[in-house]
Amino acid sequence: MIEKLSKAKSKLISSLSVKKHRSENRLFVAEGIKMLQETIESNFKIKYVVYNDDKELPISSDDYEVFTTDDVGMKKISNLKSAPGVLTIIEIPDYELEISDLKSKLTMAVDDIQDPGNLGTMLRICDWFGIENLICSKNSADVYNPKVIQASMGAFLRVKIHYVDLPEFIKNYKLETGQITYGTFLEGESIYQAKLPQAALFVLGNEGNGISDEVSEFLDEKIFIPPYQRPEQHSESLNISIAAGIIASEFRRNPLPNLQ
Amino acid sequence: MIEKLSKAKSKLISSLSVKKHRSENRLFVAEGIKMLQETIESNFKIKYVVYNDDKELPISSDDYEVFTTDDVGMKKISNLKSAPGVLTIIEIPDYELEISDLKSKLTMAVDDIQDPGNLGTMLRICDWFGIENLICSKNSADVYNPKVIQASMGAFLRVKIHYVDLPEFIKNYKLETGQITYGTFLEGESIYQAKLPQAALFVLGNEGNGISDEVSEFLDEKIFIPPYQRPEQHSESLNISIAAGIIASEFRRNPLPNLQ
Numbered sequence: 001m002i003e004k005l006s007k008a009k010s011k012l013i014s015s016l017s018v019k020k021h022r023s024e025n026r027l028f029v030a031e032g033i034k035m036l037q038e039t040i041e042s043n044f045k046i047k048y049v050v051y052n053d054d055k056e057l058p059i060s061s062d063d064y065e066v067f068t069t070d071d072v073g074m075k076k077i078s079n080l081k082s083a084p085g086v087l088t089i090i091e092i093p094d095y096e097l098e099i100s101d102l103k104s105k106l107t108m109a110v111d112d113i114q115d116p117g118n119l120g121t122m123l124r125i126c127d128w129f130g131i132e133n134l135i136c137s138k139n140s141a142d143v144y145n146p147k148v149i150q151a152s153m154g155a156f157l158r159v160k161i162h163y164v165d166l167p168e169f170i171k172n173y174k175l176e177t178g179q180i181t182y183g184t185f186l187e188g189e190s191i192y193q194a195k196l197p198q199a200a201l202f203v204l205g206n207e208g209n210g211i212s213d214e215v216s217e218f219l220d221e222k223i224f225i226p227p228y229q230r231p232e233q234h235s236e237s238l239n240i241s242i243a244a245g246i247i248a249s250e251f252r253r254n255p256l257p258n259l260q
Numbered sequence: 261m262i263e264k265l266s267k268a269k270s271k272l273i274s275s276l277s278v279k280k281h282r283s284e285n286r287l288f289v290a291e292g293i294k295m296l297q298e299t300i301e302s303n304f305k306i307k308y309v310v311y312n313d314d315k316e317l318p319i320s321s322d323d324y325e326v327f328t329t330d331d332v333g334m335k336k337i338s339n340l341k342s343a344p345g346v347l348t349i350i351e352i353p354d355y356e357l358e359i360s361d362l363k364s365k366l367t368m369a370v371d372d373i374q375d376p377g378n379l380g381t382m383l384r385i386c387d388w389f390g391i392e393n394l395i396c397s398k399n400s401a402d403v404y405n406p407k408v409i410q411a412s413m414g415a416f417l418r419v420k421i422h423y424v425d426l427p428e429f430i431k432n433y434k435l436e437t438g439q440i441t442y443g444t445f446l447e448g449e450s451i452y453q454a455k456l457p458q459a460a461l462f463v464l465g466n467e468g469n470g471i472s473d474e475v476s477e478f479l480d481e482k483i484f485i486p487p488y489q490r491p492e493q494h495s496e497s498l499n500i501s502i503a504a505g506i507i508a509s510e511f512r513r514n515p516l517p518n519l520q
């Protein structure tokens with residue numbers, strides 16, 4: 001017999017929409033049946049599963065607790081406009097970042113990305129292009145924000161996210177790996193001309209301000225996605241996650257032998 | 261002396277958040293001072309400008325009417341969480357689509373794109389990569405939806421959007437231009453291997469269902485952005501606007517001579 005969701009648990013779960021409470025409880029929420037299935041298959045540790053009692057969900061496990069609730073209860077804990085009827089409450093993983101593990105790998109970093117949708121999309125890009133680690137500056141959006149988790153379409157299960165002091169990290173990255181660090185700048189070299197190695201770090205800047213001076217100081221190469229030439233005026237910039245996608249694709253498009 | 265915004269005009273402007281009213285009045289709304297400036301410099305016809313009376317905005321013109329309102333009035337007509345204080349009400353342009361104009365050009369088409377943010381981002385991609393025309397199937401999101409307009413960052417002023425019967429359009433496009441039509445499919449050829457001409461049409465599908473059978477029937481070439489190979493599972497797909505960005509970049513990355 002599956003228990004009804006208690007008031008106390010409901011309160012805890014809805015508090016997880018706020019970063020402070022996620023950090024205190026080391027928990028976050030993913031919504032939808034697909035997220036639940038993917039999480040079960042992953043190494044992530046599920047704490048609770050809550051589902052709408054109008055659903056038949058043959059879920060039970062010794063590893064986590066399962067509760068049901070009704071439409072009203074679901075609305076209280078869901079972060080989506082139309083609650084999909086299944087919430088998975090997951091433990092925030094504790095990744096250890098060893099810079100030496102980034103040797104021979106392609107790594108993406110973001111300098112103060114603010115929009116949760118962009119961060120979620122970037123996780124999908126990393127996942128698609130085999131970028132195992134996403135390095136975020138401390139002031140970047142929180143990856144366990146429900147909007148990031150939903151936008152990532154499960155990519156948060158496969159890409160490791162690390163929050164670091166970004167200038168300090170890049171300094172150490174260069175020392176320890178000897179690999180080249182790239183950043184996108186308006187005055188950079190055309191990415192189509194650049195010879196991009198398979199093992200490197202590339203940094204994307206904030207939506208409005210680009211890459212900060214503190215970070216750019218440590219970058220070896222400035223790259224740029226050139227606009228197609230035509231007489232009229234064009235947009236000042238591409239959306240930052242579009243830029244991330246194009247750059248990741250450029251790094252991966254030439255199947256050079258990997259330096260393992 | 262600038263007039264206060266009347267109740268009737270306020271009602272008209274806030275009704276423009278709904279497609280039906282935009283179509284009836286042939287008007288749409290763009291928010292923010294930058295949008296106003298860019299619209300003034302464009303060929304678009306401004307009908308009204310409304311700004312918050314706590315701002316000093318030295319705007320006057322014989323071409324359009326200017327009104328002021330207060331915070332409460334602004335909130336009523338703004339579509340944004342925090343109203344930027346300036347709204348431009350613009351006439352919907354009447355583009356004529358001559359397929360012969362698409363000869364020697366790169367053109368993007370979308371088959372039932374639903375998310376306004378995706379459509380706005382695609383407009384920015386077209387703008388950046390010199391794609392002058394974006395062809396939308398009739399069931400795609402409305403480009404004059406305020407969310408599309410804001411996400412486009414002014415790109416709607418430079419990229420022409422046409423709503424068409426997409427299968428019919430592609431049939432005629434092939435007949436009239438003789439150019440190749442491309443679509444993204446999971447079973448397609450790697451885009452990194454494909455030889456992409458500067459003059460062509462490429463189609464992107466719906467967020468969930470991809471390209472419809474009715475459309476794919478008329479496409480010459482199936483292309484695909486390959487994921488980077490690694491043992492673990494990866495995401496099922498890239499976000500559709502990320503795919504659009506990567507494909508546009510691939511078409512433009514080799515500066516071949518244009519077939520004029």
